[in-house]
Amino acid sequence: MSKTNAGRFFEDYALGEVIRHAVPRTLAEGERALYHALYPARHALHSSDAFAGACGLDGSPLDDLITFHVVFGKTVPDISLNAVANLGYAEGRWLKPVYPGDTLSAESEVIGLKQNSNGTSGLVYVRTTGRDQTGEPVLDYVRWVMVRKGNLEAPAPDTTIPDLAKVVAPEDLVIPDGLSFADYDFTAAGEPHRWGDYAKGEVIDHVDGSTIEEAEHMLATRLWQNTAKVHFDATFREDGKRLIYGGHVISMARALSFNGLANAQMLVAINGGAHANPCFAGDTLRAWTEVLDAAPLTDDIGALRLRLVAVKGPEALAGDLKGEDGRYLPHVLLDLDYWALMPR
Amino acid sequence: MSKTNAGRFFEDYALGEVIRHAVPRTLAEGERALYHALYPARHALHSSDAFAGACGLDGSPLDDLITFHVVFGKTVPDISLNAVANLGYAEGRWLKPVYPGDTLSAESEVIGLKQNSNGTSGLVYVRTTGRDQTGEPVLDYVRWVMVRKGNLEAPAPDTTIPDLAKVVAPEDLVIPDGLSFADYDFTAAGEPHRWGDYAKGEVIDHVDGSTIEEAEHMLATRLWQNTAKVHFDATFREDGKRLIYGGHVISMARALSFNGLANAQMLVAINGGAHANPCFAGDTLRAWTEVLDAAPLTDDIGALRLRLVAVKGPEALAGDLKGEDGRYLPHVLLDLDYWALMPR
Amino acid sequence: MSKTNAGRFFEDYALGEVIRHAVPRTLAEGERALYHALYPARHALHSSDAFAGACGLDGSPLDDLITFHVVFGKTVPDISLNAVANLGYAEGRWLKPVYPGDTLSAESEVIGLKQNSNGTSGLVYVRTTGRDQTGEPVLDYVRWVMVRKGNLEAPAPDTTIPDLAKVVAPEDLVIPDGLSFADYDFTAAGEPHRWGDYAKGEVIDHVDGSTIEEAEHMLATRLWQNTAKVHFDATFREDGKRLIYGGHVISMARALSFNGLANAQMLVAINGGAHANPCFAGDTLRAWTEVLDAAPLTDDIGALRLRLVAVKGPEALAGDLKGEDGRYLPHVLLDLDYWALMPR
Structure with a gap:
């Protein structure tokens, strides 16, 4: 049995250690098509080579969340196989x-450790970088997870908690080489609303709902080579339910947000995010967005800071996310804070 | 909430108006593979570059119904979001x-309007054209839908009902450039039957049945970027059922028809069609075909006019489609009249 | 009804006959992506062009089991449509x-026939060869099935039972042109274990389980253009269950075996195999492997002969596969004997 990977426990991480994750992955047109089958994704830049070409790119890149999921998936065997909770981004x-034909790999640096006071688990902070076949970084993010200790006798490491920005500063947002919205075709994109049409505090109900099936979330999660048992094995949890990968909820909510944010073409940053409650097959997911901030970047490109919330249940209206105890209400699935690029 | 698209109501259409639909879409090998996973499609021309090359084409084109679904899907947000019924083609x-790498877009011209006598809805006739990245048309069809009025006070438009052909004339069928069945390989195609082997009035039971799952029809319908709520949201209908996109039934029936019509390689026209009854997950779909007509087109290519019927339930035999009241019997799902190309 | 294929019956096969199977199939990036969505496949050689290139190949070939499934699927209409049982390989x-862009076709030679003593069925042995667009063979295997007689009056053929090797000899294993593991990157591949680290008799529990959904196995089985009714039509069996294609179990078990056999990169032979019991949706599949033999092939490549067992149910431990009556125990789904290539 010793040849299989049991995953790392809290005491197996050392501050500053760089973990090179396994299984580089070449992405191509198949992943793009499956993304369109799994999510109601319609943003034109990720749908049409012609549209993306008119925006200055060399054809249509893969959905930004494909990049995220593939990089995240690579980290699972090393970072979160024994995680009790995925705490934040x-x-x-x-x-x-990332374009069809690119090959992604990932590595993570341990940037923070803190053993919990009960001595049975601890927080692990990693900065994960995804790179393409040229070695250039395509995505960079911090996440922290709570991981069980395997050996309760192992000594606690020195506590280091990284100093993390609450929000990625607008000047740190990276505009893809060549991107321009100067000749943006709003009709082809599906909506007339420009960056300047959105106001801080504005809330957009994305209207549509999607009821999730077991086969769908498993197809998606496997596609990212994410192997966490809890998503696939109905005998793993006592209640016989398969927990849906949180990234499936992110992609579904982002795709639903087309309706009202059709011109929020590219994701450029994740400021933070919480998987507020577990999602299971049979849940009907809805989404709404609150505009948190806006930053002009170039003459024709602006960034919107958006709070994307996914909820379940037929009511699913915007409203309080948390109860008086400060905890997320049970119908809230996702609370994601991100920056997206739009035409000015 | 004003940034989202509520869809057009009857009074929002004007005769002669041309609506350019959103979100151009580049299709590639991923869509082909998904089509083969979603439907038991086996027609050799759409399966093998070598077979299609021997028929004079530059590799295997995408299934003709992929073209139809993608173009149709683009029209949904503008034409049928508030449709009560999809009445005809x-x-x-x-x-x-259409080949992998092509980018499709679509536009529709309003060619007919008729308010219903009750004043709460009306018929909208549109001619939809799908084009590739060069602007050349790849598909053209008329459909009419019944659409709710949003404002009951809006004046009724002048009634215009377009004069539509009952059948596309054989001389109007378009044979793809270069197509030849002179060196057709019947063994590779799977059946020995030529165009001349089929007789008017002949009925072919396609034998196989396919039980449909929720995940499958949703994957398919999303793939075509068709966003009609009723297909995805189990809370939308009072009975908690998700209505299966009628095009899913068309593709399933067409694929099943391989068994008996393996050489009906390409669809060239839709003369008419009715989604006779709703289809839901759990239904087991079967299909049969009646040969309605035959037309020779070239020395080696003939066209068959076929009536493709999809039914559900284990009995599912050919027989009466309509009851004494003239309405489709409950087990009938689809009644489609089309032309296909076969080797003579 | 005469135009449809009712399949061959036992009396329709003649010794020495070569059956050319229908519908050549071009495979591409879409099939690769679907394979990754359907199975938790992570072997680096089939995941990354860069990794495969470093192993001397021209990019990442499609999973070896894609080749098997596509070739097998082509044989179904001619070999196993009226099969009572799939008896062996x-x-x-x-x-x-096989690389994206290749087109596969298949033919089978009847190499053995034996009518059963009850006179209602018989054994048919075929050697099936899959070829690419250049005509070069990509896969070759023998399988035998029990097929019903259609006409009980048909005379019994002379009995011929082919002499089949129990194991493919190591010297007959084909190493792909150019393959070298001299510069193998174990970190990228996911595990440090070399060929020499495995010992005969060693048993590896692959740990993970996967609960199978109807939509998944039907998507997979259709993708291989396998049309056997029993996989798709819930009304076909009296119990209303759809039997899962045995190849789906093979692929799922092989993919799960990554955990402990990440470096068993390529399948090169099937020595034998039994679909021990039927698998149905809802079953949770687990797998374990026993190392049966090892053979060095080149300086840097070795072959392991592996017994891959798939079981269902939460217990699913390694242990007896057969009861005292010599029959497989009910929880055993697959017992497959194969050779794989590993870095020495």
């Missing part, structure tokens, strides 16, 4: 679009 | 095969 | 990797 930035 | 013609 | 060899 910060300082996420997309650095370069 | 006419004068549909495939004009040019 | 022997002398299977992969002869050449």
